[in-house]
Amino acid sequence: MDKQLPRRSAWVEIDNSILKNNFKYFGQDRPELLNFLSVVKDDAYGHGATSVAKVATSHGARYFGVTNITEAEELRKAGIKRPILMFGALRQEERELCWELNLTPTIHSSADIIEFQKVAIRRQKQIKVHVEVETGMGRYGIRWDKAADLFKNFEAFDEIAIEGIYTHFAMSDEQDKSFAMEQLSRFKSVLNYLEEQEFEIPLKHSCNSGGFLDIPPAHFDMVRVGILPLGVFPSKVCRRISGIKPVMSVRAQLAIVREIKKGDNVGYGLRFTAPQNMRIGVIPLGYGDGYPRVRNSGHVLIHGKEAYIIGGNAMDTTIVSLDNIPEAEQWDEITLMGHQGNKSISAHDIAKLKGTVSYEVLTGWRARLPRLFVN
Ligand SMILES: *Cc1c(COP(=O)(O)O)cnc(C)c1O
Numbered sequence: 001m002d003k004q005l006p007r008r009s010a011w012v013e014i015d016n017s018i019l020k021n022n023f024k025y026f027g028q029d030r031p032e033l034l035n036f037l038s039v040v041k042d043d044a045y046g047h048g049a050t051s052v053a054k055v056a057t058s059h060g061a062r063y064f065g066v067t068n069i070t071e072a073e074e075l076r077k078a079g080i081k082r083p084i085l086m087f088g089a090l091r092q093e094e095r096e097l098c099w100e101l102n103l104t105p106t107i108h109s110s111a112d113i114i115e116f117q118k119v120a121i122r123r124q125k126q127i128k129v130h131v132e133v134e135t136g137m138g139r140y141g142i143r144w145d146k147a148a149d150l151f152k153n154f155e156a157f158d159e160i161a162i163e164g165i166y167t168h169f170a171m172s173d174e175q176d177k178s179f180a181m182e183q184l185s186r187f188k189s190v191l192n193y194l195e196e197q198e199f200e201i202p203l204k205h206s207c208n209s210g211g212f213l214d215i216p217p218a219h220f221d222m223v224r225v226g227i228l229p230l231g232v233f234p235s236k237v238c239r240r241i242s243g244i245k246p247v248m249s250v251r252a253q254l255a256i257v258r259e260i261k262k263g264d265n266v267g268y269g270l271r272f273t274a275p276q277n278m279r280i281g282v283i284p285l286g287y288g289d290g291y292p293r294v295r296n297s298g299h300v301l302i303h304g305k306e307a308y309i310i311g312g313n314a315m316d317t318t319i320v321s322l323d324n325i326p327e328a329e330q331w332d333e334i335t336l337m338g339h340q341g342n343k344s345i346s347a348h349d350i351a352k353l354k355g356t357v358s359y360e361v362l363t364g365w366r367a368r369l370p371r372l373f374v375n
Pocket of ligand 1: 039041087168207208209210224225226227228234
């Protein structure tokens, strides 16, 4: 692959052709009438929100979802015209910006709807909103057994158009779906009430990627997918869609190759002492870039082979043994996450080193690592 390297010998690589393929395979897997909302919060989990949003648009995204005004504004500035759902709660000045930027806020309480109605009256402009129902995540939304209260008073709010109603699963991608089923039945109790009251809401939605894959009875009118089109499955046990591959890789170049002698030390804290004369390589990327802080654990790929990390890594550097890769030279390409040759290191593998989940690994690569868009 011929690529123009960034001005730093370590980078996050985003493969646009894989991203397009993932949206294509997701589209083929998705029931035809099921809409999708593309979740591009946190810079599309570090993949670049506007570039992901553009690909999602051309693959039929009905909606976008973000968690704060700055993220929404970035999409609007990039020319994204489709509706944007704001997850989370908004302060008064942020509420006003929903009109300026044409955003769809989430309603979490009866008090919330009153505040939006006041702004709508003052601006003489109706606004579309989605109501979130809290069914077991303990986070946002109006509790399922209180939701009827919100709708009872609804006639008073003629400046508010309730376009959507949704909930969010706490455990959608694990083997045990019993809590997800409980949440689904709580959500359905609210939907049944609305049906009895002949209250029409066009977009009912509850699924994230895990729910989309594993809980078809919860699909309703739309699913909200973040991690799946990025090519990372939300868990080890959820259903797979063949063809979907990780969009993000993390790469660097060998900054230094050196020989050390038996008994020499490597890195802070003298965590590694050479058991024999050996060749080692210095990678110009460390925990300050989002790589886990490790000590004699983990590996990278060089010439398609595993190079094991020795010693404790630093903010800006990680050191590997090159004993089994005699052909390695300065400025050779290194893969810290992603494919090289016929080997690969997944976000889940890195998550294990860090004691976390793939979501934190994807979003954890820092802005100091330039993004290189390929293909
Ligand atoms: C982040 C988020 C999603 C997307 O979750 P994935 O598991 O990445 O698909 C969906 N809905 C809400 C409300 C979210 O906050």
